[in-house]
Amino acid sequence: MIKERGKNKGTGITIHPLLVGFWEVDQSMHTFGFDMGKRTKSCCYIWLILGAAQKILVDTGCADPEWTRQYHRPMDADTYKNPIEALAAKGIRPEEIEIVINTHLHWDHCFNNDLFPKSRIMVQKKELQYAIAPLPIHALPYESQMIHMRPPWVKAVERIEAIEGDLEISPGVAVVTLPGHSKGFQGVLIDTSKGRHLIAGDTCPKEENWRGNSQLKHIPSGIHVDLEEYFKTFEKIEKIADVVIPGHDPRVMESPVYPLGSGNYGS
Ligand SMILES: [Zn+2]
DSSP: OOOOTTTTTTOOOEEEEEEEEEEEEEGGGTSTTSSTTOEEEEEEEEEEEESSSSOEEEOOOOOOHHHHHHHTOOBOTTTOOOHHHHHHTTTOOGGGOOEEEOSOOSHHHHTTGGGOTTOEEEEEHHHHHHHHSOOGGGTTTTTOGGGTOOOGGGGGGGGEEEEOSSEEEETTEEEEEOTTSSTTOEEEEEEETTEEEEEEETTSOSHHHHHOOSSOSSOOOSSOSOHHHHHHHHHHHHHHOSEEEESSOGGGGGOSSBSTTSOSTTO
């Protein structure tokens, strides 16, 4: 159960977005039906949560540039870091990560689950079920066996825990189901000293998704399984989150740590 908003204030939990790579995409891939033909930079992040009872990592990033180029899209090789390098910059070794939370099982969010040998891996049961047999249009993002690929999450399947619904993972850190972009998508809601921060991931890949425009209060991603559920998800976010951190937005890097102004690297 998620505690009511307003309780648990004043925790020392911090969120550290770590860039592992970026690519360029059509903006409408992120903002469904808008900005077609406009190129935009899309960043791939993993999210380190410090100051909770356990060391937690949200998502494990994408493949290396060669794989990414071959199967998905051109990637900037110079800025690519594998997650072990990215965590080393924060002084964290992979075996120190106790919990991995996969927001969902698209390739660029779970590719490196196997690099965290001591970690429990938490995925929504509905996401696992869908990842096994997605619709053909989603076969590539899942690197599905349907198209003769080996889904990346299979590499550490024995450590995956299939969870169901909203759940407090550690005091001040909860997963919340946000279906729409994928069947079993989960965001991570974190009590911080400056309100409840949501790691929204691909539910709001860019700031524009949450901020909306003159036509829509909030804009779904161009990649989705269910728009009805997606708009209910937006209503849920309005109720539970004070700050929404987008999932692929370069502007996330304007602060190395969230909540804003909460300290230095590694704090
Ligand atoms: Zn996705």
